[in-house]
Amino acid sequence: MSSWTLAAIEQAFFEAWSADTCMPEELPAWSVRNPARGQCGPTSLVLCEILGGDLVRADVHHTGVRIGGHYWNRLPTGLDIDLTRCQFDADEVVGVGWVVAPPEGMRPGRCVEQWELLRYRVFTALGLPLTPSTSALT
Template sequence: MLNLSLLRPIVREAWGPDTCDPVDLADWRPDNPGRGQCGVTALVVHDLLGGELLLGEVFEDGVRRGHHYWNRLPDGTEVDLTREQFHPGETVTGGVDVARPPGAPRRCRGQYELLRHRVRAGLHRAEGTHLPVPAGPPVRIAVVLLVDPAGAVLLQLRDRNARAEPGQWGLVGGHVEQGEDYEQAARRELAEETGLVVDAPLRLLWQDVRPDLAEGTSGVDMRAYTARCGVVPAGAIVVGEGQAAEFVSLAEAVKRDLTPTAAAVLSQILTRHGRAL
């Protein structure tokens, strides 16, 4: 029977920079895995155990910094799996019931779906079973983190009807086609989706095999490359896919509703404390 003793370590193991709210991404660390996880975690706990969502305010040294979500179970017990994320000087006040909108959240939709998948998989493992996984090789995806001379990064706003991570800001990229390697695919996708061509070498920055939550394949073999580019004149980006594409500073990027993949890749940069890409 599902209970908090079983659920707590499974949720904790499922957290990562790719399930973190991007506004907290610069503060996420493996030794503080609950940072930025409150919203998606409260939703997943609500999916599994029901009850109500509670919303409070976060203050740091008396200044309001944001909001915090946790749960009240049907028996009245309050459960806050991410309370340990807060630093000395940060306090949480209040705790009012809030109605849950139907379906996936408008912000951090991809993070919520990824965390829910990982928790479900963890619960199956705890029971000695496994989630069904389709046969066949993983889908191959290549993306590009393009950086301009000012250190701004190129982000793409995905279509609202995209099968994966709709309406979130991600990195330019797509499927590796037959006869291509990952780097070739990254260059082609960059040209097709933005009109930009980069002659500089691409450097492999990050790779992972991730669950395929959109197309139902056995997984996604994802590789992210990075490259520097020259100054991109205004109007040079020609959007061939998605709603928009633009260069933004890292400080601005983490304010956007980033896809889990973009968050995972950008976390590699943020944890280097300014080390050159």
Template sequence: MKPLLLADIEAAVRSSWGADTTTPEHRPHWTPDHPARDQCGVTALVLHDLLGGELIRGEVHVDGVRTDFHWWNRLGPGTDIDLTREQFAAEEIVSGGTVIPRPPRIVRLREEYELLRDRVLERLDCAA
């Protein structure tokens, strides 16, 4: 099997996003014109499967009020990977960044995570 390049992983992830991989409450608002919106949690888990490292959670603020959380990956000191950062509008400020241990079992968004993971692995030609 050929080695996976980060560019290949990124392309596979981005081409695997859909309304069905976002949170159910966001699904009616998802569009292909803004595909990264609300994909951060499942994307961070899939990248963690493929690359290891740490899961990072920050807070999203609008006008100083926390409106949501944002997830990304850290592979080592100074090496953060965030494939969904472009989802935020100028008024949405991501702050912080706390290491969150991966839960032993995915409960919330399990179906969305598994769907994204399976699509990405298929695009990368990996066994599930």
């Protein structure tokens, strides 16, 4: 079993994010200046697979109007890790989160290509094995 620092894991994700791993509905807001934009869903699934714990979801509001959702991770110790929180502007408010059930097999129901590419890049950077049954990119 390998071990990493949280900084090393965060760096692996930061280097893996791209327009190709962004959720399609967030692509117009994605930029190299804000690479975390639209990455929360795939990132939280991949991080949960690596570290365990729970997925947490919350609504995001802009001037009091719900504009979307946001995902992050809660480790078994109770510590929340949100690698993509930096994607939000000051006027975008992330609400109180609640634990949600992960999709079966940690495989998302939509945007599978974005998740697979992000997973491939992060697992490769961290030296984790990829199996054909879990990723189409291997």
